[in-house]
Amino acid sequence: MRLFALFGDPVSHSLSPRLHNSAIINLGLRAAYVRHLLKNGDNILQEFNKLGLSGANVTIPHKEAAAARADVASEFVSLVGAANTLVKRGEKIYAYNTDAPGFLKSIMGFGEIKKVLVLGAGGTALALAHALRLHGASVSVLNRGKDRLKRFSNDFQTFSHENFTPYGFDLVLNTTSAGLKDELLPAPADILAPTLKASKFAFDVIYGKKTPFLALASTLGLAHKDGLEMLLHQAVLAFNIFYENIFNESKIFSAMSLAPLK
Numbered sequence: 001m002r003l004f005a006l007f008g009d010p011v012s013h014s015l016s017p018r019l020h021n022s023a024i025i026n027l028g029l030r031a032a033y034v035r036h037l038l039k040n041g042d043n044i045l046q047e048f049n050k051l052g053l054s055g056a057n058v059t060i061p062h063k064e065a066a067a068a069r070a071d072v073a074s075e076f077v078s079l080v081g082a083a084n085t086l087v088k089r090g091e092k093i094y095a096y097n098t099d100a101p102g103f104l105k106s107i108m109g110f111g112e113i114k115k116v117l118v119l120g121a122g123g124t125a126l127a128l129a130h131a132l133r134l135h136g137a138s139v140s141v142l143n144r145g146k147d148r149l150k151r152f153s154n155d156f157q158t159f160s161h162e163n164f165t166p167y168g169f170d171l172v173l174n175t176t177s178a179g180l181k182d183e184l185l186p187a188p189a190d191i192l193a194p195t196l197k198a199s200k201f202a203f204d205v206i207y208g209k210k211t212p213f214l215a216l217a218s219t220l221g222l223a224h225k226d227g228l229e230m231l232l233h234q235a236v237l238a239f240n241i242f243y244e245n246i247f248n249e250s251k252i253f254s255a256m257s258l259a260p261l262k
């Protein structure tokens with residue numbers, strides 16, 4: 001019997017347990033996936049071991065702690081410093097990032113994306129900005145605070161709200177948690193509206209609600225997408241890592257897609 005958990009704060013909003021438990025049931029496996037509210041990310045490995053887990057996912061705000069604390073980090077996790085998947089092999093805990101490939105799969109329908117504006121500078125922004133860069137896109141990062149932006153300044157053009165002049169992008173990507181538990185835009189409307197107006201696509205990593213960001217994009221006539229498909233893809237990839245990549249991804253995708261998501 002394998003036990004998996006989702007670590008985060010908050011964790012109540014996440015659909016990950018439904019997706020993973022749906023895959024476990026529909027693939028006939030002996031396992032369970034639970035939520036675990038974790039206040040202090042520094043304790044993530046102790047909690048992992050205390051619960052006797054085989055694997056875990058990590059959500060807001062502990063992705064960076066997971067990357068820093070894991071015994072072994074994948075090459076991509078070492079590059080970006082953010083992990084959403086932990087798995088135990090022997091006595092060691094390995095860290096992976098499936099948000100980035102999950103996101104890239106979910107924007108494939110947008111066609112060629114060359115110029116991107118990433119809103120936010122947290123763990124998800126790090127992973128997605130680097131994934132887009134490695135994929136050949138030119139990426140700018142815009143964040144409310146200046147502190148977290150520093151980690152982007154070597155590889156990206158960075159802006160705070162005060163020094164950004166709106167212009168057009170192929171994709172404007174919200175990776176902030178603005179709109180998750182509130183009705184806030186990720187940047188002031190006088191910056192965001194002209195930027196979106198001059199851009200092609202909008203994507204919000206938040207799922208399960210129409211955020212003010214996506215509502216604005218929709219009002220301005222942009223093609224847009226929320227984070228549900230990304231969630232499904234990252235979950236499929238994480239699940240396969242938990243099971244040593246023995247499953248066909250489309251089989252897991254179908255098993256997870258049977259989960260009630262409302």
Ligand code: NDP
Pocket residue numbers: 059060061062063099119120121122123124125143144145146148175176177178179180184185186187205206207227228230231232234
């Ligand atoms: P972090 O806590 O690491 O980063 C949060 C970011 O949001 C920071 O840049 C912060 O700015 C910014 N922010 C928070 N509140 C506001 C606000 N009111 N206005 C403007 N900026 C704000 O979070 P993560 O990167 O881990 O997660 C971010 C979001 O991505 C969450 O909503 C999470 O649920 C979602 N997510 C969805 C996935 C999916 O599969 N669909 C996968 C991964 C994440 P500052 O630096 O100024 O504080």
